[in-house]
Amino acid sequence: MRHVDVAVVGLGLAGAAAAWAVSRRGQSVAAFEAYAPAHRRGSSHGHARIFRRAYLDPLYVDLTGQAGRLWDRLSDEAGEPLLAHTGGVDHGPAREPARMADLLREHGVAAELVDSREAARRWPGIRFEGPAVYDPEGAVIDPETAMAAMVRLAATAGAHVAYDTPVRALDPDAGGVRIRTDAGTWHAQTVVVAAGAWTGPLLDGLVPLPPLTVTQQQVFLFSPVESGPWPTIVHGESADGLDMYALPEGPYVKVGEHVNGTVTTADTRDFTVDPAARDRAVAYVRSRLPGLDPVPRSELTCLYTSTPSEDFVLDRHGPLVVCSACSGHGAKFTPLLGELAADLVDGRPPIGRFAL
Ligand SMILES: Cc1cc2nc3c(=O)[nH]c(=O)nc-3n(C[C@H](O)[C@H](O)[C@H](O)COP(=O)(O)OP(=O)(O)OC[C@H]3O[C@@H](n4cnc5c(N)ncnc54)[C@H](O)[C@@H]3O)c2cc1C
Incomplete structure (x- = not known):
């Protein structure tokens, strides 16, 4: 099993920003994306x-x-x-x-x-x-250019980046979370979940989410x-x-x-x-x-x-940080989402309206 300080699940705009921000702060990072760069199944594809x-x-x-x-x-x-x-x-x-x-x-x-x-x-x-x-x-x-840039900067700062690698399960344990993928199991102290429309199913039973x-x-x-x-x-x-x-x-x-x-x-x-x-x-x-x-x-x-309020969900529940740029207006905040996720990783409190 490989160990990192922080794992990021999802490399859409929010996850790419989190990987960039957390790796810039000097933590070891592994980032997993289920599909190829710029795939069209989520929310961040296209150029505008x-x-x-x-x-x-x-x-x-x-x-x-x-x-x-x-x-x-x-x-x-x-x-x-x-x-x-x-x-x-x-x-x-x-x-x-x-x-x-x-x-x-x-x-x-x-x-x-x-x-x-x-x-x-x-x-x-x-x-x-x-x-x-x-x-x-x-x-x-330009989201596709921005995602590529943030992932490139995260990798340059030392992040391990794995595309076409769906995270099959997250299993919290005493020291953090086990991250199960088809290519092996990883362990991280903290996991940033930036899984977009997959957030609900992935965190079902792990985090009390608002209705999504x-x-x-x-x-x-x-x-x-x-x-x-x-x-x-x-x-x-x-x-x-x-x-x-x-x-x-x-x-x-x-x-x-x-x-x-x-x-x-x-x-x-x-x-x-x-x-x-x-x-x-x-x-x-x-x-x-x-x-x-x-x-x-x-x-x-x-x-x-x-979410019902159109606010984001950006908060921490134990070792799991939820980074969801919800409601059709998250792209413009991208680099800030990364900073806010990195703040939560560092133990800072959430913005009140984005709390779980
Ligand atoms: C049509 C449209 C127009 C928009 N226009 C604007 C706009 O003009 N301005 C604006 O600010 N915002 C806009 N938005 C919103 C903005 O695009 C989204 O807020 C943003 O793209 C959300 O990014 P995300 O990273 O949260 O989600 P996503 O881009 O969906 O990323 C989540 C990623 O997680 C991956 N993933 C999920 N589960 C797993 C797993 N188990 N293992 C590994 N990877 C996983 C997915 O494959 C996906 O790549 C628009 C959205 C849409 C759909």
């Missing part, structure tokens, strides 16, 4: 996620600031840009543009409240029916007919109504719905795009994104793992 400061919740505005500084550090250490600085636009009544602009400014973000006429002039590809908030720190993250709902979501890529500029976009009409996002991905603009996913599990989901979701995305593009050709060029499914 939104980074934004624009939240209506002060906790997340603060955390996005910390995450932004860590993204810069990660890009520096990786020697490559991981964020494309497009700026971000939030609009629609559910985004409460006036309140959001005030909150962002209170947190030092140079946010602008823009009326609909000025917004239409600046972003002709978008149809506005009211004011918008411009978040100059909005950006597009796994949904299959879909995104659609559309070609611009209007050259832009294309910022990241979050558009919410009402608390229980239209809740859309869009962002540039390569030559396309990716459009998705934050809601209306199909409840499933990580192992039984079918990878089939919901035709009703495609119809809604096309209708949305026709009515609200006139700068796009409303024929999807490509489409893809992806998993959300959501």
Whole structure:
């Protein structure tokens, strides 16, 4: 049996960040990923996620600031840009543009409240029916490049990295946890579980988790007919109504719905795009994104793992640290998730709202 200080289960964005942060702090690390790098069965594949400061919740505005500084550090250490600085636009009544602009400014973000006429002039590809908030720190993250960079930096710091190596069981014992894989058993004092949609089944009976709902979501890529500029976009009409996002991905603009996913599990989901979701995305593009050709060029499914509050789960239960970037908005916090997981490994307390 091989021994390490810390094992990491899962090398999506959260696990890759944890492996990087923990190994940087000088602990010996072994990281296990069930599938190949950049596989498409989880939540972190592809080349575009939104980074934004624009939240209506002060906790997340603060955390996005910390995450932004860590993204810069990660890009520096990786020697490559991981964020494309497009700026971000939030609009629609559910985004409460006036309140959001005030909150962002209170947190030092140079946010602008823009009326609909000025917004239409600046972003002709978008149809506005009211004011918008411009978040100059909005950006597009490249998750696959970021995961590769964090794993590379962790390996350079000495981490053992094993892809195509599912962890079959975690068995806590007096000194830590036994980690069973088909390639042998390891022992670690602490295990960071960053297993995304597999977190519930893997920790069943070991950790009292909040309810976690796994949904299959879909995104659609559309070609611009209007050259832009294309910022990241979050558009919410009402608390229980239209809740859309869009962002540039390569030559396309990716459009998705934050809601209306199909409840499933990580192992039984079918990878089939919901035709009703495609119809809604096309209708949305026709009515609200006139700068796009409303024929999807490509489409893809992806998993959300959501808590009822949409908060994350980042806490420790004995030797097991749960690092779950839940609810469809975790990518932007990636390097911070790693730091918070490493803090839990070091015995620091969780952020109250992320506690088990
Ligand atoms: C369509 C879509 C759009 C999104 N857009 C945004 C956005 O714009 N901005 C934003 O901030 N966030 C966004 N998110 C959310 C963000 O992508 C996720 O929060 C993030 O990717 C979660 O990463 P993770 O590491 O927790 O999960 P995952 O990426 O799923 O990683 C978990 C990993 O654990 C592995 N694993 C599981 N069980 C085991 C085991 N037993 N042994 C070994 N390995 C195991 C899995 O194979 C997987 O690779 C989006 C998500 C989706 C689906």
